[in-house]
Amino acid sequence: MTRTIPSLLCRFILILSIIFPSFYAGCIDFNDVGDFFDPVLRRAEPYINEIVYDDASLRNYALSIIQESNSTDKEQIVNMVYRYIVENFQYISDPENEELIRSPMQTINIKGGDCEDLSILLISLLENLGIKTFLVLTDEHAYALAYDINIGNLWKYVEQSLLEQVEKDSGEDIWQQYQQTFVLKKQQIWYYGGEGNSINESDSFDYINFTYSVDPQRPIDFYVVPKKQDFYNYSDDLPFNYYENHYGTKTKSILGTCGYMYSFGGIMLSNSNWLDTKVTVNLSFYSHPSFYKLFENNTIRSYTIKEKKCIVLEPTAGAYGYPGFDANVTGKKTAIDLDTKEYVYLE
Numbered sequence: 001m002t003r004t005i006p007s008l009l010c011r012f013i014l015i016l017s018i019i020f021p022s023f024y025a026g027c028i029d030f031n032d033v034g035d036f037f038d039p040v041l042r043r044a045e046p047y048i049n050e051i052v053y054d055d056a057s058l059r060n061y062a063l064s065i066i067q068e069s070n071s072t073d074k075e076q077i078v079n080m081v082y083r084y085i086v087e088n089f090q091y092i093s094d095p096e097n098e099e100l101i102r103s104p105m106q107t108i109n110i111k112g113g114d115c116e117d118l119s120i121l122l123i124s125l126l127e128n129l130g131i132k133t134f135l136v137l138t139d140e141h142a143y144a145l146a147y148d149i150n151i152g153n154l155w156k157y158v159e160q161s162l163l164e165q166v167e168k169d170s171g172e173d174i175w176q177q178y179q180q181t182f183v184l185k186k187q188q189i190w191y192y193g194g195e196g197n198s199i200n201e202s203d204s205f206d207y208i209n210f211t212y213s214v215d216p217q218r219p220i221d222f223y224v225v226p227k228k229q230d231f232y233n234y235s236d237d238l239p240f241n242y243y244e245n246h247y248g249t250k251t252k253s254i255l256g257t258c259g260y261m262y263s264f265g266g267i268m269l270s271n272s273n274w275l276d277t278k279v280t281v282n283l284s285f286y287s288h289p290s291f292y293k294l295f296e297n298n299t300i301r302s303y304t305i306k307e308k309k310c311i312v313l314e315p316t317a318g319a320y321g322y323p324g325f326d327a328n329v330t331g332k333k334t335a336i337d338l339d340t341k342e343y344v345y346l347e
Contacts (some may be wrong), residue, residue: 005035006207007131012244012313014275022309030097030160033149035285037188040137040334040336041336041341041343042073044137044334044336044343045118045136045143045254046111046221047101047120047135047137047337048121048135048140048336050101050102050103050104051104051120051123051124051127051135051338052103052104052124052127052128053124053128053338054127055104055124055126055128056138058104058125058128059126059128059129060196060344061108061125062081062125062126062128062129063129064164064205064231065080065081065084065125066080066081068080068131073153073157073161074131074146074148074149074150075149075153075154075157075323076157077126077129077131078126078131078146078149078154078264078313078323079154079157079158079161079322079323080121081125081126081129082156082244082313082315082321082322082323083124083161083181083322084317085118085121086313086315086316086317086318086319087112087135087319088110088120089107089109089111089116089121089315090318091112091113091114091118092110092112092113092114092117093114093279094114094338095315099115099266100114101116101120102117102119102120103120103251104120104121104124104125104301107120108119108121109289113332114316115124115141115142115143115315115316116142116169116208118315118316119142119144119313119315121134121142121143121315122315123135126146127338128324131146131147131173132146132147132148132335132336132339133145133146133147133224133313133338134147134305134310134335134336135315135335135336135337135338136312136334136335136336136346137334138329138331138333138334138335139331139332140187140331141270141329141331143303143312143313143314143315143316144312144313144315144325145303145310145313145335146309146310146313146323147288147308147310147311148307148310149238149302149309149310149311149323150309151300151309151311151324152188153287153300153336154166154300154311154323154324155300158300158322158323158324159207160251161322162289162291162322163289165319165320166204166205166289166290166291167272169204169319170204170205171217172204172287173287174285174289175286176197176284176285176287177283177284177285178192178264178281178282178283178284179280179281179282179283180281181279181280181281182278182279182281183276183277183278183279183292184216184269184271184276184277184278184279185271185276186273186274186275186276187266187271187272187274188270188271188278189231189234189235189269189270190268190269190270191225191228191231191266191267191268191269192208192267192281192283193225193226193228193229193264193265193266193267193285194264194265194266194285195228195262195264195266196226196227196228196229196230196264196265197263198262198263199261199262199263199264199287200262203290204287204289205251205286205287205288205289205290205294206288206289207259207262207288208261208262208263208264208285208286208287208288209257209258209260209261209262209285209286209288210224210258210259210260210261210265210266210267210283210284210285211256211257211262211284211286211287212224212254212255212257212258212267212282212284213254213281213282213283213285214254214267214269214279214280214281214282215279215280215281216252216253216254216269216271216277216278217277218271218275218277219246219250219252220251220252220253220254220269220270220271220272220273220277220279221249221251221269221271221272221305222243222247222248222251222267222269222270223240223243223247223267223268223270224243224256224258224265224266224267224268225241225243225265225266225267226241226242226243226261226263226265227241227265227297228265228266229262229344230242230265230267230268231266234268234270235317238309241248242268243258243261246258250272264285266283267281267283267344268326275343292318292342294320299324299325299326300322300324301324301325301326302324303335303346303347305335305344311323311324311327312324312325313325314326314327314329332345332347333345333346
């Protein structure tokens with residue numbers, strides 16, 4: 001449902017100004033009159049007044065954020081600016097019983113603000129880069145929408161940002177590769193992989209997919225094992241564990257993928273021959289990030305306004321926030337077009 005400025009009220013005020021010139025001195029701006037009598041726009045006015053649409057300093061600041069972009073995709077720009085906010089700015093509550101509304105530069109200077117301050121900054125940065133936005137207000141919250149976004153194109157940028165965040169927090173690479181050609185000596189046992197730590201102990205990953213390709217000159221034995229301790233047990237002729245369907249004895253066909261490993265194990269090669277053999281090994285460990293659970297129900301939140309997709313930009317979502325992050329905000333949501341001052345209620 002769209003609301004516009006109450007034209008009948010404006011006409012009434014115009015008539016009054018003609019009959020009683022002292023009623024309104026000077027030039028009448030009917031937009032301002034309508035805003036004054038519209039409760040939604042009156043509430044939004046203090047926030048809208050702080051949004052900066054065309055400023056050289058703020059534009060240069062925004063350009064510095066996206067300087068490493070490798071395309072002109074609107075979706076990449078939105079993701080880079082949004083991620084910059086959630087990674088570098090803290091949530092700072094207003095003092096009790098006091099409403100502070102900060103300008104973009106004030107928020108930049110203190111590196112933080114509440115939901116209104118961060119939304120004002122985010123909107124200002126995007127507007128200075130030529131990207132249309134909406135301000136969304138609820139009874140107790142504020143956030144933004146980016147207008148006319150291709151969700152399919154956006155996902156690749158969101159995914160890359162979150163993968164980088166996982167690697168940063170965990171101190172581990174999502175992909176770990178190993179490629180080597182070496183001589184496996186006679187009666188030698190070789191192992192490559194992790195210690196066998198449980199993946200479930202980490203909040204960052206769900207499981208590991210392990211792909212292996214081994215090309216020996218002579219037949220050898222191989223096992224994919226859940227722990228390095230299994231390698232030690234095998235070396236000492238003790239019972240050891242290995243993954244079913246991922247082993248072979250006296251074989252030169254060593255190729256496969258061991259999916260859903262819940263501990264960081266590895267591969268064990270054994271040359272039981274009395275001759276050395278040359279071996280080429282290609283291994284890949286892929287740690288499946290836990291954040292993918294967020295997307296199982298298509299939780300890139302968007303709304304359709306004026307026949308275009310608008311993506312939710314929640315600036316207080318934290319380091320794992322992303323364009324389209326659904327914070328499950330409750331209550332009536334009002335999206336205000338900053339150009340026309342029209343507004344819609346989001347369903």
